[in-house]
Amino acid sequence: MSFSSRKKSKEEVIQALHGVASEMHDKMVKGIPPTMTLPVRSKSNIGFDQKLGVYKYGKKKTVRDATSLGSARQLLRSLHVTEFVEQMIHAGKTSTLREMYYISEGWGNGKFHSQNESNNLAEDLEIITKCLREDFRLRPEDDGARIIGNVTFEERNRRGNWMRSTAETMWVTPAMGCRTMWSRRNSD
Amino acid sequence: MSEKKPSMGKQKQIAISEFFEKNKHFLGFDSLQRAIITAVKESVDNSLDACEEVRILPDIRIEVKRLEGNRVELITQDNGPGIPRDSIEHVFGKFLLGSRFHAIRQTRGQQGIGITGVVMYSQLTTGAKTRVVSKVKDDATAVFVDLGIDTRKNKAIKSGEIRGTWIDNVTGEEVDHGLRIETVMNAKYQRGKQSVYQYLRMTSIVNPHATITLTVQDKDGEIIEEGHWERTTDRLPRVVKEIKPHPHGIHLGTLQRMLREAEERKMTSFLRHNFSGISMRAAREILEKAGLDESRQPRRIRTEEAQLIVNSFQKVKVLNPPTDCLSPIEDLLIKKGLSKAIDSRFASTATREPQVTQGNPFQVEVGLVFGGDLNSDSPIEILRFANRVPLMYQQGGCLLTKALESVDWKRYGLEQPGGRGIPKGPVAVLVHLASTNVQFTSEAKEAVAANEEVLEEIRRALLEVGRGLKNHLKKSSQRKKAQEKFELINVILPEISKKSSQLLGREEPDLAPIITQIMNAVFCEEELGWDKERKLATCEITVFNYTARARAYTILAKWPESDSVAMKENPMGGRKEAHGLWAWRLDTLNPGASATISFSLSGLGRGDWGDTDIFFRGNGDIIGATKIDEKLLEELRNREALRAAEEEVRSKDDPVIDGLAERAEDPLQDPAREKIFDMGSLAPDQEVVE
Numbered sequence: 053m054s055f056s057s058r059k060k061s062k063e064e065v066i067q068a069l070h071g072v073a074s075e076m077h078d079k080m081v082k083g084i085p086p087t088m089t090l091p092v093r094s095k096s097n098i099g100f101d102q103k104l105g106v107y108k109y110g111k112k113k114t115v116r117d118a119t120s121l122g123s124a125r126q127l128l129r130s131l132h133v134t135e136f137v138e139q140m141i142h143a144g145k146t147s148t149l150r151e152m153y154y155i156s157e158g159w160g161n162g163k164f165h166s167q168n169e170s171n172n173l174a175e176d177l178e179i180i181t182k183c184l185r186e187d188f189r190l191r192p193e194d195d196g197a198r199i200i201g202n203v204t205f206e207e208r209n210r211r212g213n214w215m216r217s218t219a220e221t222m223w224v225t226p227a228m229g230c231r232t233m234w235s236r237r238n239s240d
Numbered sequence: 241m242s243e244k245k246p247s248m249g250k251q252k253q254i255a256i257s258e259f260f261e262k263n264k265h266f267l268g269f270d271s272l273q274r275a276i277i278t279a280v281k282e283s284v285d286n287s288l289d290a291c292e293e294v295r296i297l298p299d300i301r302i303e304v305k306r307l308e309g310n311r312v313e314l315i316t317q318d319n320g321p322g323i324p325r326d327s328i329e330h331v332f333g334k335f336l337l338g339s340r341f342h343a344i345r346q347t348r349g350q351q352g353i354g355i356t357g358v359v360m361y362s363q364l365t366t367g368a369k370t371r372v373v374s375k376v377k378d379d380a381t382a383v384f385v386d387l388g389i390d391t392r393k394n395k396a397i398k399s400g401e402i403r404g405t406w407i408d409n410v411t412g413e414e415v416d417h418g419l420r421i422e423t424v425m426n427a428k429y430q431r432g433k434q435s436v437y438q439y440l441r442m443t444s445i446v447n448p449h450a451t452i453t454l455t456v457q458d459k460d461g462e463i464i465e466e467g468h469w470e471r472t473t474d475r476l477p478r479v480v481k482e483i484k485p486h487p488h489g490i491h492l493g494t495l496q497r498m499l500r501e502a503e504e505r506k507m508t509s510f511l512r513h514n515f516s517g518i519s520m521r522a523a524r525e526i527l528e529k530a531g532l533d534e535s536r537q538p539r540r541i542r543t544e545e546a547q548l549i550v551n552s553f554q555k556v557k558v559l560n561p562p563t564d565c566l567s568p569i570e571d572l573l574i575k576k577g578l579s580k581a582i583d584s585r586f587a588s589t590a591t592r593e594p595q596v597t598q599g600n601p602f603q604v605e606v607g608l609v610f611g612g613d614l615n616s617d618s619p620i621e622i623l624r625f626a627n628r629v630p631l632m633y634q635q636g637g638c639l640l641t642k643a644l645e646s647v648d649w650k651r652y653g654l655e656q657p658g659g660r661g662i663p664k665g666p667v668a669v670l671v672h673l674a675s676t677n678v679q680f681t682s683e684a685k686e687a688v689a690a691n692e693e694v695l696e697e698i699r700r701a702l703l704e705v706g707r708g709l710k711n712h713l714k715k716s717s718q719r720k721k722a723q724e725k726f727e728l729i730n731v732i733l734p735e736i737s738k739k740s741s742q743l744l745g746r747e748e749p750d751l752a753p754i755i756t757q758i759m760n761a762v763f764c765e766e767e768l769g770w771d772k773e774r775k776l777a778t779c780e781i782t783v784f785n786y787t788a789r790a791r792a793y794t795i796l797a798k799w800p801e802s803d804s805v806a807m808k809e810n811p812m813g814g815r816k817e818a819h820g821l822w823a824w825r826l827d828t829l830n831p832g833a834s835a836t837i838s839f840s841l842s843g844l845g846r847g848d849w850g851d852t853d854i855f856f857r858g859n860g861d862i863i864g865a866t867k868i869d870e871k872l873l874e875e876l877r878n879r880e881a882l883r884a885a886e887e888e889v890r891s892k893d894d895p896v897i898d899g900l901a902e903r904a905e906d907p908l909q910d911p912a913r914e915k916i917f918d919m920g921s922l923a924p925d926q927e928v929v930e
Contacts, residue, residue, distance in 0.1 A: 070744060077740045083753035086736055119758050121724040124732040131739040138743070161731055162739075 060187045062141050068181035069134040076127060087117040088127055090180050109179065125161070129173055132162040133188075140189040149174060149190055258391075260360055268684060269361050272310060272428035277632070279314055279358045280304075280436050283421055285629065286355055287318035288447060290419075294321045295476055298450040301410070304429055304436060305457045311366060312427040314358075317408075317420040322376040325383045332359050332372060332387050333396020358423060359396075360389050365426035369399065373420040375406050382406035382415065429456060434632050437467050442623055442630035444469035445577040446569055446672060449476050472576040477567045477628075483676065484516040486561040487526075487553040489599020495546050502538035510538040517559035525556045563594030563601045566674045569628070574607040574670060579847075582621075582668050585611030586851070588708030590701040597693040602675035604694070606701035608709055614666035620654070621668040626678045626688060638687035640671040643698035652706035653713040667709070671698060712851075722763050722864055729755045729786075752832055759786030762829070764864035766797070766854055770847070776808055776840040777849045783836075783862065785829035793858035795837060796823045796868055805843040812837050818876045823857075 060068075076086035091097060092112040101108045118124035136155065140147060147155070153170040156163045164170040178185055185191070204218045264270050268278030280302055291298035296319060303315040323331055332355055359370045375382035385401040406415040431437060437454060444452050449471055456465040485494070504510040511523040518526070527534055529552035532545060541549075569577070571589040578587055589607040596602070614621070624631040624640045635641050641662070649656040649663035656663040679689040688694070733751060741748045762785050769778040779799070785791050799807070801820040814824035814837075826835050841849065855868040 073740045073743045076736060077744055077746060077749065080737055080740070080749040080751070080754060083750070083757070085754050085758050086733075086740070118728070118733060118736065121728045121732065124728050124736065128732055128736050128739065131736065131743065134743060135739065161735055 060183055065181070065183055065187045066138055066141060068183055069137060069177070072130055072177065072180055073134055076131070085118045086127055087115050088130060088180070089113050089115050090176055093179075126173065128162040129156075129159070129164065129169075130177060132156065132159045133170075133173060133177060137188045137190075146189045146191055149185075149192060152190060260357070260364070263683075264361075265684065267357050269357065272426060273430050273434070275361060275425060276304065276312055276314065276427035276429055277434070277436055277439055279361070279423070279425065279427070280316070281439060281629075282355050282358050283314075283316040284440070284443060284452075287316070287320055287419070288443075288450060288628075290320040291318065291450075292476055292479075296320060296417075297471060297474060297476065298447075300450060300452045302436070302440065302452070302454045303457070304455070306429060306459050307424065308459070310426045310428060311424055312429055313422070313424045314427075315420065315422045317418060319415075319418045322374045322382075322417045322419050323372075324376050325374070325379075328372055328374060328383065328385060328387070329396035329398060332356055332370065333389055333394075355421070356389070358421075358425075359387055360391075362423045362425040363388055366424050368424045371420075371422040373406055373422075375415050375417050375419075377417040431465065437465055439630055439632060440467055441469065441581050442625070442632070443628075445574075445581050445623065445670065446625050446628045446630070448472045448569070448573045448577040448580070449474065469580060472580050473573055475573075477569075480567045481562070481564050483562055483565040483601075484514060486517055486596070486599035486601075487515050487556075487558055488596070489677070490515075490550065490553065492543075492547055492550050495550055496543065499538045499541050499546060504538055506534060507532060507536045507538055507541075508534050516561045519559065522556055522558045526552045529555050560596045561599065561601050563603065565676055566594055566601055566603045567628075568603050568605055568674055569672060570605075574605060574672075578607050578609045578668070578670060582609050582614065583612040584609035584614060584668070586709070586712045588705040588712070590704035590708075592697055592701050595693065595697055597691055600675055600677040602673060602678075602694060602697070604697040604701045605670075605672040605674070606698070606705050607670040608705040609668050610709055610712065611666050614668060616666040617664065619662045619664055622662065623668060623670040624688075625670065625672040626680075626685075627674055628672070629685075631686060631688070633684070633686040634681070635687075637681060639690055639695055640673065640688055640698060642690070643695050644669060644671065644702060646695070646699055647702050647706060649706065652710045654709070669702070669705075671702075673698070718864060719765075722765065725759055725763070726765075729758055733758070756786055756788050756831060759784075760788075761786055762791055762793075762860060762862045764795070764854055764856070764862045766852060766864070768849060768852060771840060772846075774840075776842055777844045778840045779838065779849075779852060781837040781854060782834055783826065783829065784834040785831060787860070788831050789860075790831065791829045791858065791860055792826065793829070793856050793862065794823055794825045795865070796821055796855040796857065797837075798853045798855075799839075799841060800844065800849055802843075805841055808840045808842040810839040812839070818873060819880055821855075821873075 072088060075088065079086045090113065091109040092114045093109075094112075097110040097112045098107045099110055100106075116123045116126055118127055133152070136147075136152065149171055150167060152174070153164055153167040156170055164173075174185055174188065174190060177183075177188070202218060204216060206214055206216050209215050260267065268281070269275045284300060284302070287300050288298055299319040301315075301317045303313075305313040305315075307313055362368055362370055369386040369388045371384070371386050373382055373384050381403040382405065383401065383403055384406075386399045388397040388399070389395070390397050406418075406420075407413070408415050429436065436456075440452050440454050444450065450469075451471045452467070452469045454465070454467040455463055458464050498514055499510070502510050502514070504513060507527055508520065508523045511518050511526060512520060524534060526549065527536075530545070530548040532541075532548070568591050571591050574589045574591075575587045578584070587607065587609045590605065592604045594601050594603040622635060622641060622644060624635070624638060631638065631640070645661050648659065650659065654663040654665040654667060673688060673694065679691060681687045681689045729751075733754065737748050737751055740746075762783065764781065764783050766779060766781045769780070770776075771778050779797065781795060781797060783793065783795060796817055798821055799805075807822070810822075812824045814822055817823040822839070824837050826837075829835055854865040856862050856865045857868055857870075861867070
């Protein structure tokens with residue numbers, strides 16, 4: 053399994069998402085309750101990739117099928133998200149996770165009850181389709197993502213000289229750039 | 241107490257006020273908060289008793305007004321028979337006037353303190369007189385009189401007596417009969433668990449035939465609390481009979497007094513005439529065991545001999561005392577009373593057969609309500625009653641509470657921290673002990689004293705309602721599950737199919753085989769309703785076959801059959817299976833098919849029918865219905881046939897057989913009725929009582 057950092061094309065994203073829908077449809081055609089297969093999201097199913105220096109999901113899969121009301125709802129919701137992403141791709145628009153949550157209010161039986169639910173489902177779809185949420189045209193809210201750990205920054209000061217700074221914790225908001233909510237340890 | 245006074249002789253007679261002052265704790269006037277409750281209690285008890293005696297449906301109105309300082313004005317008014325002018329002084333002015341003191345039957349009060357205590361308390365604390373307005377039906381006018389008490393002579397002092405027309409201050413109409421008491425006393429009106437409000441609420445539960453109204457006003461006339469409890473039945477409690485003492489509960493002193501006053505010439509006839517449950521055979525046996533001659537004169541029996549008789553009473557088998565001296569509230573009325581006072585979803589009740597302990601008949605009734613407005617995080621509410629009188633104090637020390645604590649409520653679906661004690665949950669439990677002689681822990685009559693047999697009876701009654709609750713919880717969780725499944729297949733699944741086909745641009749798949757796979761069961765749903773226009777209770781039962789095979793069933797439903805309740809519409813026909821149990825044979829249900837049975841009942845009020853049980857006969861389980869226990873059904877039918885035969889014989893008006901049938905009625909009728917109304921008892925998998 054490899055997450056490519058390369059930005060996927062529109063067609064690739066749509067195709068990947070259609071894979072989710074077609075898994076459901078194929079099952080139904082066979083007279084079997086629709087399913088959605090995703091990697092087990094537990095600590096035992098992640099391993100550290102030495103080469104890339106990131107944690108990756110292992111091989112264990114879990115199947116969400118429509119035999120209980122809760123998981124059937126999840127399936128319906130992923131179809132709604134798929135449709136929403138497709139519309140955005142065609143219209144060349146983007147949206148934030150929060151916006152999607154609010155838009156989902158109009159999805160009838162496929163609506164979310166809390167933003168956590170919609171965030172988690174977006175994450176599920178990222179994993180299944182091996183896409184990034186940016187591919188889905190979903191961007192985090194301003195102040196929405198967090199990097200934890202030591203980060204080194206290089207920035208140019210007013211005199212035009214490069215300077216490095218190392219921060220222990222820092223908040224990153226792609227729209228606004230850096231926010232100075234970090235403790236400066238050393239600057240040389 | 242009353243018997244002591246004449247024998248005091250030279251000793252100084254205690255003034256009644258002094259006696260009152262010293263003993264006010266057990267007369268219920270020991271604190272300002274309690275005084276007002278006791279005063280209300282005494283007057284409400286009197287009103288209820290008076291109304292019942294002359295068979296009037298009681299309308300009772302209580303007004304409380306806060307005055308300056310600790311003063312409170314209490315006004316109570318009823319529509320009872322009123323008190324004739326000449327008796328007013330007696331009723332309100334004399335202590336220990338025990339019309340009910342010696343009689344052995346179930347009554348509310350027994351002390352003989354009653355309303356006189358209220359007049360006395362008012363006089364002692366405020367010096368004020370109590371105003372009484374009384375109207376007797378046969379008199380043209382009402383009597384208005386102010387009463388005080390001459391504490392030396394234990395007598396009422398009347399003043400300002402006039403006669404006139406009594407116009408009700410609320411309705412503005414002339415009062416035909418009734419009694420109104422206005423009194424001022426030192427007291428404190430408070431709200432909460434131990435309050436006048438709570439007392440009246442509890443009273444209304446066990447007196448469903450009474451309408452009770454309460455208004456509480458502040459100093460400036462503003463209404464700060466109100467309560468109105470409408471009657472839920474027009475049936476008065478049955479008149480209780482007085483019974484003779486039972487040998488098992490007799491003390492030496494009482495026996496001696498009876499012997500002294502006896503008019504019989506022989507001991508055998510003395511025993512047979514003055515005690516309940518003693519036959520000629522038993523009388524002979526008692527005397528033989530005591531070593532006394534049958535023909536001895538009762539008045540000549542010496543103390544030692546009397547003791548021997550008391551001893552032999554315990555050794556001889558005698559009949560139990562009759563139980564028609566008890567007046568149970570009965571299942572349906574408990575249910576109505578509870579649902580009037582407490583908003584709830586489910587009610588289960590149990591009325592046990594009368595029993596005897598130490599020569600005193602007693603009967604236990606229990607009711608349990610669940611859900612609705614009740615708080616689910618706090619301990620359950622316990623409503624204790626003895627002879628239809630609410631018990632509000634000393635909950636922890638009361639036998640009724642102890643019985644409740646001895647039940648393992650976890651088995652019945654309630655939380656019980658530590659496996660003992662009062663359980664938690666959205667539940668209120670009513671426990672009513674009716675007896676000719678309720679044993680209290682103290683004179684204050686706040687808690688019932690320990691008694692093994694009574695405890696066991698209450699426990700059994702509680703287990704009975706506990707089973708009802710468990711059944712209800714099981715049913716509602718089953719129903720919830722079924723509803724979820726229905727939503728899944730009828731709403732969500734079609735949407736998944738539509739959406740995915742749309743996204744992919746493919747054909748929509750056939751969902752039938754998927755639905756069968758998801759459900760893989762037969763479901764049954766019932767819905768009870770109310771046809772407002774035609775005043776009919778309706779019931780609709782739908783059976784869905786979501787299996788891959790065709791199924792055939794007979795569906796049976798419980799309905800509240802009685803003389804006044806009849807099947808009105810029933811297009812599916814079917815047949816009567818047993819009393820209150822109707823059966824319909826369904827055509828074969830193919831996979832994916834459903835069938836609906838609907839019927840309506842006349843003779844019921846809105847909300848009277850809130851619960852039914854569905855049973856089935858056939859292969860393969862039905863979710864939402866229970867397989868019928870054929871053996872139990874058979875037994876039920878046999879009992880009914882027997883009863884019908886009995887009925888027929890009785891209608892021929894043969895006095896001998898009449899008596900026989902009457903005697904045979906109880907053991908036959910009651911278990912059967914109990915069975916069929918005990919929810920889910922027709923199901924084969926009955927839980928076993930510990």
